[in-house]
Amino acid sequence: xxxxxDYAHAAPEGMKALGxxxxxxGASLGKALAELVYLRVSQINGCAYCLDLHxxxxxxxxxxxxxLALVSVWREAEALFSERERAALAWAETVTKVAxxxxxxxxxxxVSTQFSEKELADLxxxxxxxxxxxxxxxxxxxxxxxxxxxxxHA
Numbered sequence: 001x002x003x004x005x006d007y008a009h010a011a012p013e014g015m016k017a018l019g020x021x022x023x024x025x026g027a028s029l030g031k032a033l034a035e036l037v038y039l040r041v042s043q044i045n046g047c048a049y050c051l052d053l054h055x056x057x058x059x060x061x062x063x064x065x066x067x068l069a070l071v072s073v074w075r076e077a078e079a080l081f082s083e084r085e086r087a088a089l090a091w092a093e094t095v096t097k098v099a100x101x102x103x104x105x106x107x108x109x110x111v112s113t114q115f116s117e118k119e120l121a122d123l124x125x126x127x128x129x130x131x132x133x134x135x136x137x138x139x140x141x142x143x144x145x146x147x148x149x150x151x152x153h154a
Contacts, residue, residue, distance in 0.1 A: 049138075
C-alpha cells in the first residue's frame with residue numbers, strides 16, 4: 001500500500017481539531033471504552049490503519065487477546081464484554097451503518113439504559129469522529145504501523 005497524501009501535513013489545523021474531539025471523547029467515556037468503540041467502527045468501515053492503531057491501544061489498556069480477537073463477533077462472545085461495552089458496541093454498529101439501519105428506537109432505548117444523555121451524546125460523537133478518521137485514512141492510504149515494520153524487516 002502506497003500512501004497518497006500526508007493529510008496531517010497538508011491540513012494540520014483540521015487534524016488538530018479532530019484530535020481535540022478524539023481527546024475529549026476519550027476523557028469523557030474513558031480511554032478503554034472509547035478505544036473499543038473506535039476498534040469496532042474501524043472494523044465495520046474496513047480501515048486497516050485504524051484497526052492496527054486501536055488494537056495496540058486496547059492492548060496497552062489491558063485487553064486480552066481473547067477479547068480483542070472476538071470484538072467483531074461480540075454478540076457470540078458476550079460473556080467477555082460488560083453490559084456497558086455490549087451496549088456501546090451495539091450503538092456503534094447501528095450508528096456506523098446509519099444508511100442501512102436508520103438507528104431504530106429500540107436501539108436507542110437499549111443504549112439509554114447504560115449511558116446518561118451526555119454519555120450517549122459523547123458516544124455518538126466518538127462514533128462520528130472515528131468514521132471521519134477512517135474515511136481520511138482509507139482515502140489517503142495511511143499505512144498501518146505493522147505494515148511499516150514488516151517492510152523495514154523485509
